[in-house]
Amino acid sequence: MRRKTFSVKVGDVVIGDQAPVVVQSMTNTDTADKASTVAQVASLANAGSELVRITVNTEEAAAQVPYIRAELDKMGCVVPLVGDFHYNGHLLLTKYPACAKALSKYRINPGNVGFKDKKDRQFTTMIEQAIKYDKPVRIGVNWGSLDQDLLAKFMDDNARCSTPKDVKLVMHDALVASAIESAELAEKIGLGKDRIILSCKVSSVQDLVAVYHKLAEKSDLALHLGLTEAGMGSKGIVASTAALSLLLQQGIGDTIRISLTPEPGGDRTQEVVVGQEILQTMGIRSFTPQIAACPGCGRTTSTVFQELAKDIQSYVRLNMPKWGERYIGVEDMQVAVMGCIVNGPGESKHANIGISLPGTGEQPAAPVFIDGEKKMTLRGGRIAQEFKEVIDGYISSTYEEKMP
Numbered sequence: 101m102r103r104k105t106f107s108v109k110v111g112d113v114v115i116g117d118q119a120p121v122v123v124q125s126m127t128n129t130d131t132a133d134k135a136s137t138v139a140q141v142a143s144l145a146n147a148g149s150e151l152v153r154i155t156v157n158t159e160e161a162a163a164q165v166p167y168i169r170a171e172l173d174k175m176g177c178v179v180p181l182v183g184d185f186h187y188n189g190h191l192l193l194t195k196y197p198a199c200a201k202a203l204s205k206y207r208i209n210p211g212n213v214g215f216k217d218k219k220d221r222q223f224t225t226m227i228e229q230a231i232k233y234d235k236p237v238r239i240g241v242n243w244g245s246l247d248q249d250l251l252a253k254f255m256d257d258n259a260r261c262s263t264p265k266d267v268k269l270v271m272h273d274a275l276v277a278s279a280i281e282s283a284e285l286a287e288k289i290g291l292g293k294d295r296i297i298l299s300c301k302v303s304s305v306q307d308l309v310a311v312y313h314k315l316a317e318k319s320d321l322a323l324h325l326g327l328t329e330a331g332m333g334s335k336g337i338v339a340s341t342a343a344l345s346l347l348l349q350q351g352i353g354d355t356i357r358i359s360l361t362p363e364p365g366g367d368r369t370q371e372v373v374v375g376q377e378i379l380q381t382m383g384i385r386s387f388t389p390q391i392a393a394c395p396g397c398g399r400t401t402s403t404v405f406q407e408l409a410k411d412i413q414s415y416v417r418l419n420m421p422k423w424g425e426r427y428i429g430v431e432d433m434q435v436a437v438m439g440c441i442v443n444g445p446g447e448s449k450h451a452n453i454g455i456s457l458p459g460t461g462e463q464p465a466a467p468v469f470i471d472g473e474k475k476m477t478l479r480g481g482r483i484a485q486e487f488k489e490v491i492d493g494y495i496s497s498t499y500e501e502k503m504p
Contacts, residue, residue, distance in 0.1 A: 157188070165198070211242065278300075360374065
């Protein structure tokens with residue numbers, strides 16, 4: 101059961117208050133480069149990102165935001181855009197009102213919105229712009245840019261205690277305090293609780309879990325989850341999955357982002373896919389039919405089942421957007437691609453559609469099971485194509501079409 105929070109509307113997307121957990125992402129293009137930013141936003145949205153954050157760090161970037169929004173709208177890509185502001189957001193939002201209007205949400209980092217006596221004044225300016233244009237705000241604290249004055253105060257107070265806490269625990273307290281105090285200031289200025297999302301990002305799994313437990317205890321605002329600087333490849337995926345799964349299982353978290361470092365030349369949309377797969381494998385949301393496939397062993401020296409599993413997974417993800425637009429519930433479909441007689445038939449029977457390919461030394465035949473019953477046997481060089489046709493046929497005959 102999710103913890104109850106205030107709901108926040110970002111464009112047409114609802115975050116919090118038992119709404120489905122939202123998957124978001126962020127571009128890594130120069131926002132001043134309109135063409136590349138539009139292309140990457142569209143790619144992320146097509147992959148399933150329900151919000152896309154863009155960097156707004158210069159006047160050139162701010163000036164391009166309304167044109168990026170207009171170009172996306174022209175393409176039929178209505179994904180809400182979130183502006184990521186650091187250091188000069190108060191200037192950019194006031195000098196470029198078209199940018200402030202075009203964005204669906206602002207992200208403010210209280211650790212670098214301003215320093216010393218400028219901090220509250222510049223934070224207030226950004227909140228006032230959010231109120232003026234009726235935009236929600238994510239107050240996003242990050243331990244890499246935590247307010248040093250606040251941290252120093254917490255450290256000094258801790259040093260004076262008869263039994264001081266571990267330094268790491270003091271930092272946890274400072275992170276949470278930064279988020280809570282900033283939210284309270286935003287409310288005092290006039291921003292409603294239904295316009296505020298909080299986050300406290302760190303890069304260690306156990307630290308993230310501990311910080312969000314504290315944050316969830318102290319606030320009923322919607323929470324954004326993410327392991328910051330998660331890393332590249334399997335390390336980033338495993339760390340993000342471990343951290344977010346623990347929190348989501350306890351009902352903490354209303355929207356997530358997987359902060360993966362892309363491989364050189366890699367696909368930025370991987371972070372969207374990983375976020376969706378975390379939610380789907382936990383049974384929290386369904387996005388696309390799941391492909392069960394065996395890992396292979398000495399009985400499966402052929403790579404045929406591996407190639408088929410990859411082919412079918414790519415086929416399903418490629419076609420899911422059009423299936424999702426046309427059919428109700430198709431995202432819950434289960435497909436199995438198995439490699440030998442040991443678990444193949446049994447796993448295939450548990451899926452909506454399953455195929456058990458022959459292992460080493462087995463007869464060159466691949467029985468296909470539909471809703472637990474063997475329906476046919478595929479042979480020869482067209483197994484992949486014929487199995488795709490089976491999937492297409494199952495979808496069209498099983499799932500109800502949406503009303504036009």
